[in-house]
Amino acid sequence: MRWTLKPKPNPEKVKILQEALLVDETVASLLVQREIETFEQAKSFFRPGLSDLHDPFLMKDMDKAVTRIERAISNKENILVYGDYDVDGTTSVALMSTYLKTRTENVATYIPDRYEEGYGVSIKGIDFADDNGFSLIIALDCGIKAIEKIAYAKEKSIDFIICDHHRPGNELPEAAAVLDPKQDDCNYPYKELCGCGVGFKLIQALAIKEGQDAEGLLTYLDLVATAIGADIVPITGENRTLAYFGLQVINENPRPGIKAIIAEIKKEKLSITDVVFIVAPRINAAGRMKHGNHAVTLLTETDFNLAAEYAIDINQFNTDRRDADQRITEEALKQIEKQKEQDRFTTVVYHETWHKGVIGIVASRLTETYYRPTLVFTKSGDKLAASARSVSGFDVYNALEACGEYIEQFGGHKYAAGLTLKEENYEAFKQAFEDEVSKTIDKSQLIPEIKIDSPIDLSEVTFKFYRILSQFAPFGPGNMTPIFMTENIKDTGYGKCVGEDNKHLRVTLTQTGTEKIVGIGFNLGDKYEIVSNQKPFRAVYSIDENEWNSKTSLQLKIRDIKV
Missing domain, CATH: 3.90.1640.30 (inorganic pyrophosphatase (n-terminal core))
Structure with missing residues (x-):
């Protein structure tokens, strides 16, 4: 993971908003990052009205x-x-x-x-x-x-x-x-x-x-x-x-x-x-x-x-879809490993029997695995059809447009597109797409990035803070769940790997003088060594609520940890 700390917002704007809303500096900073800078904008953000809709x-x-x-x-x-x-x-x-x-x-x-x-x-x-x-x-x-x-x-x-x-x-x-x-x-x-x-x-x-x-x-x-x-x-x-x-x-x-x-x-x-x-x-x-x-x-x-x-x-269609998606993803991963496709700037795979209805999902899965602009092709009538998925910051639509001489039809967005081409053009297109991406992609875009909204201390993680963050929802592109970073934290000695094959990491964290708080890191089991023996480390996380035995507590949903 590549950790990127978002630029600190204008301190003057943060201070003005902090005073207008009577909130702490971190909350005001999060709002200014989202281009909410006045009381009126904040009111409309936290309490949207149908009158806000445009004519x-x-x-x-x-x-x-x-x-x-x-x-x-x-x-x-x-x-x-x-x-x-x-x-x-x-x-x-x-x-x-x-x-x-x-x-x-x-x-x-x-x-x-x-x-x-x-x-x-x-x-x-x-x-x-x-x-x-x-x-x-x-x-x-x-x-x-x-x-x-x-x-x-x-x-x-x-x-x-x-x-x-x-x-x-x-x-x-x-x-x-x-x-x-x-x-x-x-x-x-x-x-x-x-x-x-x-x-x-x-x-x-x-x-x-x-x-x-x-x-x-x-x-x-x-x-x-x-x-x-x-x-x-x-x-x-x-x-x-x-x-x-x-x-x-x-x-x-x-x-x-x-x-x-x-x-x-x-x-x-x-x-x-x-x-x-x-x-x-x-x-x-x-x-x-x-x-x-x-x-x-x-x-x-x-x-x-x-x-x-x-x-x-x-529901049954969805179960069938999941089965097909899992099988084809496994086949595609084997194809990539066999052909050493992971050495390229792009991932392009094809099999004539793959189910056209799930190739978009498979493309997303491959992008998660290899973090490359990805195309998954299958046979569709007398043509080949593909779904494209991209990585953060890279416009796959523009890359496909540059390869237009080999494409019959295509459409879509910056991060997802679909296309068809003649089977005889597949290899030439595959090379053209690789050449175009290798020329235009910033190499750092090939490493998964986690964007951090703000560094904070564990002492700031309170129910009051969480309740305010909850009102930032609904979350999505342009208004993602706030992500925080805290340094010099330690596991209290209860850290362990959990789940099937010990894939996940569960820790009980503290920072000098703070209450203990549980953190769960999905698919971070291989990072156990970093947290063992009460060694200090830093973590990137979002804040979540956990209910167990009718008791509600806060927990950290850990995205990544480093020494």
Whole structure:
């Protein structure tokens, strides 16, 4: 691990905020690091309000999108709500179709088949719309690069409204409206919405036209919060407000489909981390293992008993997904070791039988193991399809763009992308990708980094401090769980390795004159020697709460230790 201490914030700003909020210096520093510098900004951070949401009509083409949908509703046109098969796509489709059905009965949904149609807008989907009399398609979480397909739809007199958040290319599709805050000429104040977030802004605009405010749309925010967590977009600004209220809906009054998933996992109160690692994988598993329609059916069901039956199926898809993911990861790791791929700047592996639905997860696992920009390929029809994952600070999207001569189609973000290419181009692409990454990556980016918010003493770790930190949630990119470093700490002699194969480390820590506090370091069992015999060491950790035998105590979740 490479430890990086974040730059100390401006002391004058820290002091002003400390006095305004009556908090200690560490809390004020953490806030200034997050660009919260005034009482008003802090108020809106700790107590977000739906009034903090931006006017949706600030988004380019929003007026055109609303006008086209209102015309479709008044003319009783058939509207097809189209979205990708992942969590962001299926939650977007559930959100948009549920809302539109409160305004018109002429609404249907369409999720492309991951294996037959692939990612995004498909010819098959447009033909389905044409055969069934749909004159308007609302595409969510996709479409920004579907220039030829949307032109094909236009020939069939089908209009498109695109709600996307991926980076546009040099040319935009000829749609009735293109909603994407990442367009250069879009002045929308917040650029980091997920696809479901863009969909929410559209229903917010439609609701405003009907004289309804954001409070009336609260019930849709369980879907938006799930998509924000799953798509790993920054939990800052508007996303933080949407996630904050969405989590409240998830925990207090979720839609039957989400309630049924929670009932299956038997967990009481969910954090955004639980949404990312427990709820989202189950929704995603439908599109990975079977078909994304199963997820939409679950998320739009109004009868809890039916939703509970669908949730059992979804749970099984997730179990199947886990089995496939584990097997393929083991095969990929063997391939890397055999080919000595770990000596390269990139990890690129391929097997024609690997399940296309889990290659993205496998790419993430390989990135965790070797910490290299990673691509996992499988056979998809007559092409090869891949999922790409990157390491902190490196833009894999730009690297793929530089290898464009070998790629048939690609799209995505800085840290995750998907692509297809012809099998005969695989070796040439693999070398080109290696060359591009080796030229452009900073070598330090190949060592996992842990960013430390602040050094503190153990004496600062109190229940009061922890309660304030808890209010920084929901955590995520742009607002990560605060990480601290403490030096000159010792184990009191109770340190030991625990868990299967003694993989984890449990210590009872003290610093001169402080109370003892327990620390748990997952996968740090091999560092036992550092803490043994009461030798002083330093640790990087977050603060957690532990409940045991009806007693609540604080504990340190240790990320790394050094002598």
